[in-house]
Amino acid sequence: MSFYISTLLVYFFVDVLLAWALNLQFGWGGIPNFALIMFQAVGAYAAAVVSLGPDTGAGAFQRYVFGSDLPFPVPLLVATAAGGILALVVGMFALRRIRRDYQAAILLIVSLIAIQVVSNLVGLLNGSNGLTGVPKPLSGVLAGLTYDGYQWVYAAWAGLIALGVYLLVARLGGSAWGRALRAVRDNEDAAATIGLNPMGLRMQAFVIGGMIAGLSGGLLVDFLSAWSPAAWGYAETFAVFTAIILGGVGNNWGVVLGTLLVQVIFLQVPTFAPQVGYTGLIDALEWVLIGGLWLLCLAIRPRGLIPERRRTVAPPPGVAATLTPGPAAAAPSQGVSQ
């Protein structure tokens, strides 16, 4: 039981990182990143290949590029960088001025194609079989721990990273940069007329989100010790979208709640239900339900359980004195009531 909970915790923190990344890109940046999971994947692969050591050539157990033996925590840094670099490349053609539906479709296609490429190019990342045997970080140093104990340490580590990323996204959200990003989201043309560079701001959000997603991949692969194309289909991206629409797009805490509800409870709990039908039936049906859940959320409560926060301010005393008493948000504005 303890093992199960520590595992869930790690998944939770990893998924929360993804949710914050998507919240930054989509919630505040307005970028419909249907390729989100691809950035987690590149981070996972990057962390894997730099800690697996060199592959032993053709005919080896598994074949992949690079291959070095970097110690913890370097693979995580590599994973983060990989996510950022991929975001830079993809962003260059996907973030131009483009209708959002086209943009979404293109990002979706990119992730579908990436899966096909990785699956077919066996020498790149060992194709559909993927990579296994990724060494668990600090397994030497922490050899004294039980398997269970190691899990808890890892969960704490994941939590620490999540805390760090939270501080980052919270700061970004409330900053002038975050405000500028949201302005671009709301009205790209008007934002340009006040001196904001829409492409630049979107790219920044996309790359930071990509880095966070890459980091989540590194964190996950170090835990799972394995990674393959099966782990990063478009359905996985869709699950994150569902988490954030349920929890609240644009709100850091909302997406945490959504991740808890969708990724943890909704997706994990059924795996403990008694076996119905054939093996794997539950998994397939879960995705059907995710689709249904998303449709329901859009119909009933599109802004989510904890919607984007209205950032209110209080007028300075000089100005406040001139206002008629009553809540600022509800009363008709002084002097202009058309």
Place this chain on the structure above:
Amino acid sequence: MPGAVLEVRDVSVRFGGVVAVRNTSLELREKEVVGLIGPNGAGKSSLLGALGGQLPVAGGQVWLGGHDITTAPPHRRARLGLARTFQLASTFDGLTVYENLLVSAAAARGSRLRDSLAGGRERRARLAAAADMTWSRLHEFGMAGAANRYGSELSGGQRRLVEIMRCLMQSPRVVLLDEPMVGVAPRLVQRIQEECARIRDSGVSIIIVEHALEVVQAVCDRVVVMASGAVVAQATYAEAMSSGAVREAYFA
């Protein structure tokens, strides 16, 4: 040209497969309000689009201050001192009125990522100054009470005011107003007219595209009359209205 804040030199604009503006030249001097008038389809909005950077220029040049902005993207023009409104009042609907203004403040143009992450004292001071400026504007325009409303929660007239305030927050040298009075109540029209005069007196030049001729007469120092993509007359309102060429353009 000395004293010219904005110069349009022989500019042509293609829009929707049609030549919307043809070899047009005009200039905007300091502290003046120029009205851009003419019948529908004359090319007024297209010209404004070319000045703002939303439409590409097919020929000619646009100069702002000493800078050639012919091919500059809109955000660069903004940083050089150009501000504009749109026919459909454009607010940032997901931001509060306060944020709408703050994000436009020239001083707080802290879209620099590095600044936002590791802001120093100087930056905080600039932001505080911008906040002050925002509150004074809101107070001036009587909208301090709406500071926490989302752009989407405002009425049409309020959005127009927010748009104009946003232009001012940029500390611009030139403001382009694209039919600002559309859908605005008469009392507010009066208000905006007065605002235009104040803006001009504070040293900012304005080009205003407007159909309501009473407004043009009240606000503009000069008018430029366009028809079928070309300038038909440049004169004071009175002179233009008594010109045969102008009457023909309007009623042909």
Place this chain on the structure above:
Amino acid sequence: MLIIQAIGFGVITAALIAIGAMGFTVQFGLTNVLNISYAGAMTVGAFATFIAEELHLALVLGVLLAPLAAAAVTLVLGRTLFAFYARRGAGLFEMVMVTLAVNLILQFGIDAASHEQIYRFAFPQGASLHVGPFTFTVTQLALVAVAAGVFASLEFLLRRTRLGKALRAMAVEPRLARTCGIPTAKIVNVVWLLSGALAGLAGLAYVINALTIDASVGTNFLPLVLAAAILGKAGSTRGAVLAALALGVVTEEVAAVGGAAYSTVAGFGILAIVLLTRPAALAGQATGKVEVTV
């Protein structure tokens, strides 16, 4: 001589893509709904024929079931779910997400029903024929013929019939079309049926060529179909066919020269290049919102 042969394969691939892209673009051009569940419809079509084969039904019947089943599914989706969200004011992007959710449901519903297996799809390929330097099977030539036939029929429909004219009018000015007495609702229904039928046909063609079938065939085929439709400009069947030809030949050439793994990338590379050089084609506009017509 693989490079020459690849042109032949390219034409076959182009035929597959063209059928799919034409169905997609006719619907997209009219309704502005970028329908990702088109992939699911393709899978439905393929499975309809597969099941018919497993039940030993007549081949012709089996083939007909593909477009029929897919058309039915698409019509139902269009009139229920898509119309529901469109009526509630869903914008272009929200509709994409709706169709993506639906695709998820379709794909994994079929996945569950098919026990997540990959099945062999045995379809009579016919004798081999030599046409110049190329070698085709009868079935492959039939696919090309079908694609050509679909194109000809669509051209006739769109340009010579009243329905087609009404459709083109609606695509350009939906509100005006409504007030002019054009039966817009009926035409939208026709378009769902048409799009679904072609999706089913495309899905079937795909698995005939691939010789295997599983729940992800539609999603696997979607990138090329979508790329062709987007490249060829929304609503233009001619554009779709030309784009399909380009994509088909390029992907087969790249496969012949560099290996199969790169072929889809090559196809997408074309799309990426177009995006980089002709962004205005897909740019949104500041004013003038494009509407969902459903």
